[in-house]
Each structure stands twice: as structure tokens, then as C-alpha cells.
Amino acid sequence: DTGVSQDPRHKITKRGQNVTFRCDPISEHNRLYWYRQTLGQGPEFLTYFQNEAQLEKSRLLSDRFSAERPKGSFSTLEIQRTEQGDSAMYLCASSFGAATNEKLFFGSGTQLSVL
Amino acid sequence: GQNIDQPTEMTATEGAIVQINCTYQTSGFNGLFWYQQHAGEAPTFLSYNVLDGLEEKGRFSSFLSRSKGYSYLLLKELQMKDSASYLCAVPTNAGKSTFGDGTTLTVKP
Numbered sequence: 001d002t003g004v005s006q007d008p009r010h011k012i013t014k015r016g017q018n019v020t021f022r023c024d025p026i027s028e029h030n031r032l033y034w035y036r037q038t039l040g041q042g043p044e045f046l047t048y049f050q051n052e053a054q055l056e057k058s059r060l061l062s063d064r065f066s067a068e069r070p071k072g073s074f075s076t077l078e079i080q081r082t083e084q085g086d087s088a089m090y091l092c093a094s095s096f097g098a099a100t101n102e103k104l105f106f107g108s109g110t111q112l113s114v115l
Numbered sequence: 116g117q118n119i120d121q122p123t124e125m126t127a128t129e130g131a132i133v134q135i136n137c138t139y140q141t142s143g144f145n146g147l148f149w150y151q152q153h154a155g156e157a158p159t160f161l162s163y164n165v166l167d168g169l170e171e172k173g174r175f176s177s178f179l180s181r182s183k184g185y186s187y188l189l190l191k192e193l194q195m196k197d198s199a200s201y202l203c204a205v206p207t208n209a210g211k212s213t214f215g216d217g218t219t220l221t222v223k224p
Contacts (some may be wrong), residue, residue, distance in 0.1 A: 004157075031210065040123075042202050042214035043158065056211065091157060100145035100206045101165065108156035 005108035006092050012113045020078045021110045025094030032075050035091040081115045117141045119215035121203050126221045135188045135218045137203030148204040149188045186194055198222045
């Protein structure tokens with residue numbers, strides 16, 4: 001069990017540029033979640049997948065954000081035309097199943113800074 | 116919708132006991148999680164409660180009262196390494212968790 005891995009750990013970009021983050025969940029986990037966290041706040045839900053199906057996307061998420069999990073394994077989160085307000089830690093988490101008592105295993109996150 | 120409230124900050128002394136409270140309002144209840152998050156690191160699971168009462172796990176215990184919409188995390192014999200943010204989270208019936216903003220605990224010598 002190598003845990004949830006995210007790449008890159010840090011990303012600095014200029015406003016207006018596109019960025020893509022990758023998440024590799026724990027191999028036998030079916031659920032994959034993306035959260036965003038800013039300083040002093042808890043993780044804010046963005047979207048989640050059950051295998052390759054995207055089940056829900058937060059209403060707070062603009063159309064500039066898109067996520068995929070093409071083969072039900074790794075996932076990518078793309079942000080187009082980045083804005084300074086997108087600066088945050090982007091956390092990926094996975095869980096084995098869909099039960100309400102399934103704990104989340106988080107990756108170390110990708111810290112995005114938009115200049 | 117779901118609403119979760121936690122105190123923003125707490126300070127305690129090494130060796131002491133501290134209680135971190137969480138109140139929640141949910142449209143349906145599916146249990147409550149506590150996670151620990153050290154600065155700059157990912158959250159890690161501490162506990163899950165779905166029935167009323169206290170669950171003890173070493174130095175950490177978690178309590179739940181469903182009728183009051185209330186939980187607390189009890190940390191005993193505090194150590195410096197317990198300085199972290201403690202996040203309360205409630206899952207929907209689809210398994211997606213909503214997190215509170217966390218309580219930053221500072222343990223002083």
C-alpha cells in the first residue's frame with residue numbers, strides 16, 4: 001500500500017494559464033475525491049468519482065474546472081484560465097467503497113499559487 | 116444542507132487533557148468523523164462515531180450525541196506532537212464528507 005500520491009506537490013503559474021494535477025489513489029479503492037483547502041479553512045468538496053463515473057460536482061465549481069478518471073484508476077483535475085482566487089491546496093482522497101463509514105485516505109496535496 | 120461548527124483555536128499544556136467540540140446540522144445523519152491535520156500535511160483519520168456514546172482509542176476518545184447534534188474529541192496526556200488542526204466531518208448517505216473549518220490546537224510546554 002503506497003498511499004494516495006499527487007503530482008506535482010507545488011505549482012506556480014501566471015493568471016490565465018491552464019494547469020493540470022494528477023492523483024493516483026490506493027489501488028483497490030473505488031472512490032476518488034477532490035477537495036480544495038485554503039489557509040484556516042477545512043477541505044471544501046469539489047467532485048468525486050465511483051470508478052470512472054463522476055457522480056457529483058460542487059455547485060461552487062465553475063466551468064473552468066474539469067476532472068476525469070478515465071480508467072477508474074488515476075484522476076486528473078484541470079483548471080483553465082486560472083485566477084488568483086484559485087490559489088489553494090488541492091487535495092485528493094480515496095476510499096474503498098461508498099459506505100458512509102468509509103474513511104478517506106488523503107494525498108499530500110498540490111499547492112497552487114496563481115500570480 | 117450541512118453546517119458544521121468548531122472553535123477556531125485552542126491552547127493547552129503538555130500532559131493536560133483537552134476537549135474539542137463540534138456541533139453539526141444535517142438533513143440526514145450518517146455518522147461523524149474526526150481527522151487530524153498537521154500544518155502542511157494531509158488530513159489523517161482519527162475516529163468515526165455513528166452511535167451515541169464515547170469511543171476510546173488510546174489517548175484519543177470521541178463522543179457523539181445525535182439528539183444534540185454534538186460531538187467532541189478528547190485528547191489525554193497531551194504531547195507536543197498533538198499540535199495540529201482537528202477536523203470534524205459528516206458524510207452524506209452517498210459517502211461524500213463535508214468538513215468543518217477545523218480547530219487549531221497548540222500544545223505548550
